[in-house]
Each structure stands twice: as structure tokens, then as C-alpha cells.
């Protein structure tokens with residue numbers, strides 16, 4: 001059970017004082033989990049994602065990246081690495097015009113994902129040897145125009161280990177992108 005205390009209003013950079021909801025620690029929940037839960041409950045992007053039917057606050061990262069760099073265009077083929085729960089694919093699919101009949105977006109994650117209209121979702125570890133080929137097959141053998149990666153390994157709390165793990169994912173994503181992208185791809 002989540003025990004919360006309503007802390008009143010507050011905007012901008014949050015201090016402990018202006019949190020709307022403070023989560024009390026409870027038996028069996030680690031302090032890190034309690035703080036994560038508290039951040040989630042007080043995060044305006046989490047609330048906005050819920051209200052707008054987006055699966056993750058991460059969806060707004062892609063919206064902002066796309067506003068700035070204009071990466072997504074109609075007809076593009078897109079690969080979404082580390083797609084769960086599906087926020088980035090949800091944003092990309094309508095912009096490129098991906099449909100069930102003509103899917104242009106393929107996402108991969110080792111976690112379960114609920115279906116997203118117009119998106120092919122593979123439940124698979126991207127580091128598996130056969131993952132790149134499965135993604136290429138899902139695109140009907142076509143090259144991709146855009147490779148997105150938001151892959152992040154679960155953190156261990158050991159900064160050097162976490163850094164190495166995330167950099168490994170960045171490197172294999174970049175290597176895959178170099179192989180699979182059509183000329184002019186991003």
C-alpha cells in the first residue's frame with residue numbers, strides 16, 4: 001500500500017517542501033523505490049502523459065527532440081530500440097503514417113508491451129545475435145530511415161558499472177544504425 005501525504009501546491013524546481021505528494025516509507029519497500037514512487041507521483045510529465053493517453057513521460061523527450069531536429073517525416077521507416085512501454089513508438093507511428101496494413105515502425109524490448117496500432121513490436125533482447133536480422137525482417141527487408149534508441153539497462157547504483165552498461169547499449173545501437181540506415185538516415 002502507498003501511504004501519501006498531500007503537501008499542497010508548488011511549481012518549478014521541487015524541493016521536499018513543495019512536493020504535492022510525499023510517500024511514507026513502508027516495510028518491504030527500499031528507500032530508492034520510495035523516492036522513485038514519490039518522484040513519479042509528483043512529476044508533471046507523468047500526469048500529462050496519463051491525461052494524453054501516452055504510455056510514458058519519455059514520449060515528451062521524443063516530441064521535444066523532433067520539434068528541435070525535425071527527424072520524423074511521413075513515409076519514413078523507423079526502428080525504436082528499448083521501446084517499452086511504447087511512448088516513442090506511439091509518437092512516431094502517426095507522424096510517419098504507420099498503419100496495420102503498412103507498418104513503418106518496429107519496436108524492440110525484452111519487456112512485455114501492449115500492442116500499438118501500426119507498430120510491430122518484438123519482445124526480444126536487442127543484444128541477442130539474431131535481433132538485428134529480426135528487425136530488418138520486420139521492415140520487410142527495407143533499410144530504415146531513422147533509428148531511435150532509448151535503451152537503458154536497470155541501474156545497479158554503482159555509477160561506473162551503470163555507465164559501462166549504458167555505453168555498451170549506445171555503441172551497439174550506433175553500430176546497428178550504421179548497418180541498417182538508408183543513405184541520409186538518422
Ligand SMILES: C[S@@+](CC[C@H](N)C(=O)[O-])C[C@H]1O[C@@H](n2cnc3c(N)ncnc32)[C@H](O)[C@@H]1O
Pocket residue numbers: 055056058059081082083084085086087088089108109110111124125126127150151152153154169
Ligand atoms: C527508458 S525505457 C524506454 C522508454 C520508451 N522510449 C518509451 O517512450 O516508452 C528503456 C527501455 O530499454 C529497455 N532495454 C534495456 N536494455 C535492453 C536490451 N538489451 N534489449 C531491449 N530492450 C532493452 C528496457 O527494458 C526499457 O524498457
